[in-house]
Amino acid sequence: MKLRVLYFARLRERFGVGEETLDFAGATAADLVAHLQTRGGVWAEELAAGRAFRMAVNQDVIALDALLPDNAEVAIFPPVTGG
Amino acid sequence: MKLRVLYFARLRERFGVGEETLDFAGATAADLVAHLQTRGGVWAEELAAGRAFRMAVNQDVIALDALLPDNAEVAIFPPVTGG
Amino acid sequence: MKILVQTDPFDLGAEVAAMSRGRTDIGAIASFVGLARDMNEGSGVAAMTLEHYPGMTEKALAAVVDDACSRWTLLDVTVIHRVGRLLPGDPIVLVAVAGSHRGEAFDACEFIMDYLKTQAPFWKKEETMEGDRWVEARASDDAAAARWQAS
């Protein structure tokens, strides 16, 4: 499936990318995280198990076992700190 | 002792007086209430035991057993309803 | 700290801006505006007149604010209460509380309103179709004030 993946705040800066389009063979958010971890370096570090990051699919926060629909807008970001 | 006695809101309207100066032979707020009750009519009615009124002496709310200092400013008024 | 009793309207934006002007230590300002409604206890209200006890009013409001300052660490407090004749939609009372963090500002603002309602010598008289009437004190206001004593 095709995914548009967005990164925000500290993760955007550490990854050095704000947005990318991926061809992705997995099914769930966890599969996507595992795929990104294989890039190594800051990707493996920031997305390691136990690290505090959040994910949204089509602008709704989701859990790691959520299924990703084709052409989804997926976002990965740190816990929010507005207000 | 001499007292300046103020009435507010519904009590002011019912008594038909907002302020008066009294020569008073008693000692406590309860004595003053008893004295005013002897006027009969609306005084006896509004200041009867169990009626909801409040008293202040020199602008502090007090209880009926409080002693009244000479030349005190005494106020009698309904429960407050501002805000 | 600023406490005013006045017939004139107040300007919420100006009052809150004045609290933070020239300061960089305030993180939170909680504020409250009470307004005159066109209905009370099932009757239409055309207007209301607020009476107060000059002298004691300011003293009672200052005591409520002092009480709040002893319970929370507050950076500034403004209380303005109007008196005289007001129409439905008119603002009656403003309470604004500045603090470092939001929790204390919210709590202190609500505390001051709850205590003001039961401690400050103001009385409302409403003009209704059935004639003028003095507003009766509410048990719910006593209950709102009492809950701060338990905590």
Next chain:
Amino acid sequence: MKILVQTDPFDLGAEVAAMSRGRTDIGAIASFVGLARDMNEGSGVAAMTLEHYPGMTEKALAAVVDDACSRWTLLDVTVIHRVGRLLPGDPIVLVAVAGSHRGEAFDACEFIMDYLKTQAPFWKKEETMEGDRWVEARASDDAAAARWQAS
């Protein structure tokens, strides 16, 4: 209901006045302004930059306001959150809630702030003497939001 994300400052007085204009059924407007402070976690902060997730931000704020409207009977709600670079003393966020009575207005206003802090995709980066740093999420904010689930 009005929800805005903007770089420009907001005008608390104008926003609150707009909520009650032409209405006579509102008895209470509770409002909150959060401001940028010059200190955080023991370091001086010279400025901060707020980043957000355009599209999701508005959706998340609307969801928080809808949640508040399902918990309390509210007459109007305004939420304005600024983004971009802000200096100490600058207002960051405004939440204003109009209701018939003060209890629900206060509760809903604090609820919306607590949920906004944990649900809406905003991130703060601070400029300090030790360099730039992303603000970490606070356990106290999670706790503030969680207490609304028990009640």
